[in-house]
Amino acid sequence: MLRRSVFDPRESGNRRMIVAQVRGASVVLWDGARFREATVAKRARTAASVDFSFVAVGDRVAVEGDAGAVRVTSIEPRQSFLGRVARGSQDRIQVLAANAEQAVIVASVADPPFRPGLVDRWALLALRGGMTPVLALNKVDLSTRAAAGRLVDEASIPLEAIYLSAVTGEGLEDLRSCLAGRTSVLVGHSGVGKSKILSRIFPAEEIVSGELSGKSGKGRHTTASARMYLLPGGGHVIDTPGVRMVPIGPMHYTEVAEVFPEIHGAPLCRFRPCSHRTEPGCSVKAGVESGTVPGVVYRRYLRLLEEVGTE
Numbered sequence: 001m002l003r004r005s006v007f008d009p010r011e012s013g014n015r016r017m018i019v020a021q022v023r024g025a026s027v028v029l030w031d032g033a034r035f036r037e038a039t040v041a042k043r044a045r046t047a048a049s050v051d052f053s054f055v056a057v058g059d060r061v062a063v064e065g066d067a068g069a070v071r072v073t074s075i076e077p078r079q080s081f082l083g084r085v086a087r088g089s090q091d092r093i094q095v096l097a098a099n100a101e102q103a104v105i106v107a108s109v110a111d112p113p114f115r116p117g118l119v120d121r122w123a124l125l126a127l128r129g130g131m132t133p134v135l136a137l138n139k140v141d142l143s144t145r146a147a148a149g150r151l152v153d154e155a156s157i158p159l160e161a162i163y164l165s166a167v168t169g170e171g172l173e174d175l176r177s178c179l180a181g182r183t184s185v186l187v188g189h190s191g192v193g194k195s196k197i198l199s200r201i202f203p204a205e206e207i208v209s210g211e212l213s214g215k216s217g218k219g220r221h222t223t224a225s226a227r228m229y230l231l232p233g234g235g236h237v238i239d240t241p242g243v244r245m246v247p248i249g250p251m252h253y254t255e256v257a258e259v260f261p262e263i264h265g266a267p268l269c270r271f272r273p274c275s276h277r278t279e280p281g282c283s284v285k286a287g288v289e290s291g292t293v294p295g296v297v298y299r300r301y302l303r304l305l306e307e308v309g310t311e
């Protein structure tokens with residue numbers, strides 16, 4: 001059975017809530033029944049780790065105050081996070097979303113073309129933060145379902161894959177059932193159709209705009225920040241802004257290998273740990289020769305290694 005659990009603030013006597021949006025110094029919280037704006041107490045900020053965003057969408061927080069003015073007093077330790085290296089800094093992690101059990105990586109069959117290397121990057125970030133990566137391949141109407149499946153197979157993408165078209169509606173049910181009853185974060189590059197998918201899943205009035213107004217919970221005007229949506233039948237979906245780049249930052253090669261089951265699960269190499277680049281007696285390089293490790297996978301692994309600058 002799949003584990004399906006969504007934190008419901010109402011079960012905590014309304015003293016714990018979920019961050020639905022972050023706006024600089026203030027936040028919009030979901031209290032289980034409605035959205036409300038809140039400030040963040042200084043002691044909650046200073047207790048947070050300096051290496052991570054101190055508060056992110058999906059964070060569970062303790063609050064004080066009443067209907068008039070709610071204040072966040074502390075932020076609970078995260079069960080999972082999706083983070084990338086913050087702009088202009090190599091050691092600070094910008095947390096895009098917290099406490100989701102899965103990261104749905106939205107990509108497209110064409111326009112923009114499918115790029116397995118981008119899927120790897122998001123999968124790496126998801127795994128690093130304790131989330132299960134899932135692939136949602138959109139725009140199958142521009143090709144065929146079978147051809148889309150071949151793209152994924154040829155790239156040897158090891159993820160559960162959902163094939164859909166936000167235009168024709170094909171496959172939307174598969175995505176809905178993947179999201180139902182869970183907390184998920186949607187990530188993807190600009191242009192893959194993430195906004196269109198959201199508009200097929202959530203009622204129009206909820207997403208007219210990106211920004212939640214604390215009073216009504218409805219959108220106000222467009223913004224480029226993450227925000228949480230509520231699925232009618234239960235489940236939370238955190239949408240993140242489409243990006244052009246996924247900076248990963250320094251990472252050890254053993255972490256990179258975890259994205260690729262053929263590499264991660266290869267027999268032991270002579271030297272351990274082995275980066276599988278130039279070491280003698282490397283079972284991964286032998287696997288590339290014999291065909292158990294697909295060449296496309298090995299090349300993507302090497303490219304990712306270059307990018308994370310691992311020694």
Ligand code: GDP
Nearest residue numbers: 138139165166167190191192193194195196242
């Ligand atoms: P986002 O940047 O990921 O939010 O992408 P948008 O939702 O704005 O979509 C980018 C473009 O792709 C728009 O012109 C959409 O109409 C188009 N698009 C989105 N989904 C599909 C799809 O399933 N099939 C086709 N053919 N076009 C799509």
Ligand code: ZN
Nearest residue numbers: 269274276282
């Ligand atoms: Zn090796």
